[in-house]
Amino acid sequence: MNLEDLYRLLRSEHVQAQGIVDTLEEPLLVLDQTGCVLTANRGFYETFRVSRDDTVGRSLFALGDGQWDIAELRRLVGEIIPKSAAVVGYEVEAEFPTIGRRTMLVSARRLVHPDNNSTSILILFEDVTDRRRSEAQKDILLAETRHRMKNLLGIVRSLASQTDVEGRSAKEYRDAFLGRFQAVAEAEKLALASSDQADLSTLVEQALQPAGAERYRIVPGPPVALKQPQVLPISLILHELVTNAWKYGAFSKTGGLVHLTWDIVKKDGKPVLQIDWREENGPPVTPPIRTGFGSKLIDLSAVQGLRGTAELKYEPTGLRAHITAPVD
Amino acid sequence: MHEAPRILVVEDEYLIAMELEATLRTAGYRVIGPAPDVSAALELLKAERPDAAILDVNLDGQWVTPVAEVLRASFVPFILTSGYVAADLQAEPALRDVVNVGKTWRSEFLLKVLGDALKGE
Numbered sequence: 001m002n003l004e005d006l007y008r009l010l011r012s013e014h015v016q017a018q019g020i021v022d023t024l025e026e027p028l029l030v031l032d033q034t035g036c037v038l039t040a041n042r043g044f045y046e047t048f049r050v051s052r053d054d055t056v057g058r059s060l061f062a063l064g065d066g067q068w069d070i071a072e073l074r075r076l077v078g079e080i081i082p083k084s085a086a087v088v089g090y091e092v093e094a095e096f097p098t099i100g101r102r103t104m105l106v107s108a109r110r111l112v113h114p115d116n117n118s119t120s121i122l123i124l125f126e127d128v129t130d131r132r133r134s135e136a137q138k139d140i141l142l143a144e145t146r147h148r149m150k151n152l153l154g155i156v157r158s159l160a161s162q163t164d165v166e167g168r169s170a171k172e173y174r175d176a177f178l179g180r181f182q183a184v185a186e187a188e189k190l191a192l193a194s195s196d197q198a199d200l201s202t203l204v205e206q207a208l209q210p211a212g213a214e215r216y217r218i219v220p221g222p223p224v225a226l227k228q229p230q231v232l233p234i235s236l237i238l239h240e241l242v243t244n245a246w247k248y249g250a251f252s253k254t255g256g257l258v259h260l261t262w263d264i265v266k267k268d269g270k271p272v273l274q275i276d277w278r279e280e281n282g283p284p285v286t287p288p289i290r291t292g293f294g295s296k297l298i299d300l301s302a303v304q305g306l307r308g309t310a311e312l313k314y315e316p317t318g319l320r321a322h323i324t325a326p327v328d
Numbered sequence: 329m330h331e332a333p334r335i336l337v338v339e340d341e342y343l344i345a346m347e348l349e350a351t352l353r354t355a356g357y358r359v360i361g362p363a364p365d366v367s368a369a370l371e372l373l374k375a376e377r378p379d380a381a382i383l384d385v386n387l388d389g390q391w392v393t394p395v396a397e398v399l400r401a402s403f404v405p406f407i408l409t410s411g412y413v414a415a416d417l418q419a420e421p422a423l424r425d426v427v428n429v430g431k432t433w434r435s436e437f438l439l440k441v442l443g444d445a446l447k448g449e
Contacts, residue, residue: 146411147386147411150411150430150431150432151341151344151411151431153431153432154341154343154344154347154431154432155341155343155344157347157432158343158344158346158347159343161347161350161351161435162346162347162350229388232343233342296346300342300343300346301342304342304345304346304362304364305342305343
């Protein structure tokens with residue numbers, strides 16, 4: 001190999017090395033021992049939207065608005081050459097000129113050099129703003145989920161402890177509890193499936209479907225998007241009405257029918273959802289002598305769960321229920 | 329005869345409030361509320377002073393702290409039924425050293441803790 005070949009080789013290696021450095025999207029700097037910028041790659045200029053003139057020849061700690069001028073970072077970078085130390089992933093959150101608030105991880109180490117006695121420092125920056133943001137969102141979601149799970153267990157516990165036991169066999173108690181448990185599970189599934197709203201018609205269909213299509217008539221009102229806290233109370237109210245119909249009402253006799261309709265009406269200028277349940281062709285109906293947990297559950301679900309009202313009328317032709325709930 | 333102690337219940341989840349109320353009534357207490365949010369609880373406190381209170385911490389996103397502060401100022405003992413753990417409550421001086429029985433509790437334990445609070449223990 002003659003000198004000319006060697007020169008060509010070195011030159012092509014240099015061009016290749018420069019090409020690699022400039023291809024990297026991650027910003028990087030090479031500093032001298034005093035912290036002055038010797039070189040910056042294209043990634044650095046593009047990420048921080050600065051020019052070569054604002055960068056090369058200046059101290060790292062004087063760049064931009066002095067975002068890197070942090071006493072601890074200064075100390076760490078200062079130890080790299082004399083102590084062969086390294087900085088790995090030092091996090092800096094700062095307001096940068098033109099690009100705004102960012103979270104950057106700074107890594108620095110002595111630049112590897114064939115003479116093995118390099119006094120240059122390579123600085124790498126990693127923009128983790130988006131990653132940190134999505135981590136924060138995940139943390140919030142996790143906290144909400146945890147809260148929701150604990151609430152859900154409390155709700156299930158409440159239903160288990162309040163489902164009537166008096167004058168019932170263990171099997172009757174179990175069926176009554178599991179029915180309510182199922183209503184909670186279905187409401188939860190619906191509330192989780194949609195981002196934060198659930199459709200009333202889905203909920204109604206879900207509650208009545210097991211009775212068989214010939215046993216009910218739904219006359220749907222306008223589409224109603226239920227807010228997440230409204231789903232469980234409505235699901236429980238429908239469950240209690242359906243259960244009652246199986247035990248004493250329209251579903252307990254062949255030919256018995258449930259009519260369900262809903263509408264949105266204005267009350268004091270605010271929209272109110274009205275759900276009407278009407279049974280017909282069932283056995284003769286008389287008001288219960290004792291109010292069990294079921295009717296209490298309907299009432300509290302409407303009043304406290306929906307901030308609305310529940311009215312049950314035991315008419316001779318069949319039970320009528322009128323539920324109202326403010327919606328917006 | 330001794331009057332039954334009055335317990336203010338603050339809980340946003342009505343089904344849980346319902347069970348708390350039933351548990352307290354069965355144990356011979358009178359229940360004030362349940363109040364589902366801070367403003368309803370403060371309203372109830374204006375009308376009467378309970379002998380003790382049971383508070384959930386997160387009321388549909390709002391913290392119960394203002395209620396706890398009023399209770400402290402009028403020397404009404406209270407306990408928490410919150411899903412939060414101690415670390416979550418550290419930042420709130422009105423809540424941090426209060427006994428928390430958690431979101432699901434054994435009735436006997438809740439009633440014992442409440443009894444202790446009423447006795448000033």
